Amino acid sequence: MRLDLLLVRLRFAKSRSVAQHWIEEAHMRCNGERVTRADLPVATGDVLTLPIGYTVRVIAIESLPARRGPAAEARSHYRELDRNA
Template sequence: MAESVRIDTWVWGVRLAKTRSQATAACRAGHVRVNGVAAKAAHPVRLGDEVRVRLHGFDRIYRVAGLPVRRGSAAEAAKHFEDLTPPPPPRVERPAAVVRDRGAGRPTKRERREIDRLRGRDAQD
């Protein structure tokens, strides 16, 4: 078994990217970090390394638990990493949305101000 694997191969092998070229592009764009350092596609990753990947606008943190030789099933891929990502903060409840009758047309200036006030976009000039 190999002692290390290229980071783009690992990201692709554990199904964080659909294709190897997408994994390479993510590395090139600076979305992949190994142990806090931006990683190029050929950067070697070893067991126990911490990998941070920016996926869909969110940073995910993984610990390398295995080095996949090839891309396998999702169940097989899950054996090769440990997810260390903290849970997201609780969502803030927003006030109820303003409901307008269908076909009522555009809101009047007064209605627009009420909508903005409800949404917290109160213009204080």
């Protein structure tokens, strides 16, 4: 699954265009590597580092969502590894 689509389905971004812009800023990491391409394939087991506001969220993908569902459903697809304030 594409990274931009995953961010939308996990409810980190409101739309794919917002996700693509966020990825192109190059502050995001996937498995420790800086990400600059929205079409980067993401799989189960990958670790994403996401700068959100003034915090950094590190999540591990446990399963790939089939749709953009409610927030509780979206949270069931990833596990929070660390949260820095």
